[in-house]
Amino acid sequence: MKSADYPEPFRALVRELRRLPGVGPRSAERLALWLMEDGERPSALSAALTSARDGVRHCAECGFFCLGEHCDICIDGAREPLLCVVERATDILPIERSGAFRGRYHALGGRLSPLEHVGPEDLRLGELTTRLERGHFTEVILALSTDVEGEATTSYVVEMLAPYGVNISRLAQGMPAGGGLESADELTLARALAGRRQAGVV
């Protein structure tokens, strides 16, 4: 006797949900059942997914999320002439929420990682130097991870920016060792920004 199971379309839904980060088989099944309880839920979720996919993109300037070509931060004329370099677009919001920084950002799109075959050409480094040539930044703040790859990336960027005649600093102590910005709370981030130290000399 063949044991009973959910119909194939439902199992296909569970399989898709299981592909989401952090969702195990039991959670996927619960989510699928919840979605099927109300005919409106799948439509609303589907519409939100499509709208996010079609509408949200990365800012051409800094790499943050936006709807048009440029994000709200880049079109904000009241920002200070400071440029904070982060690894990922998702690192920008924790700094914004800390309230300790009112400058602009540049997301590199990752960090140097020989093991994962990520080299300088894979990061938004050319875009960074273009911004420095074009803009009037008084300081570049490197807010990268403090693990080995983050440190290697910081060193690389410091060397790369040396000819540009801009003050370069990096976040102070207080950042979790070996951690990225996502694992830091807002107070830690605010203190790390306030206590940043020079990383390169003009």
Ligand SMILES: [Zn+2]
């Ligand atoms: Zn932007």
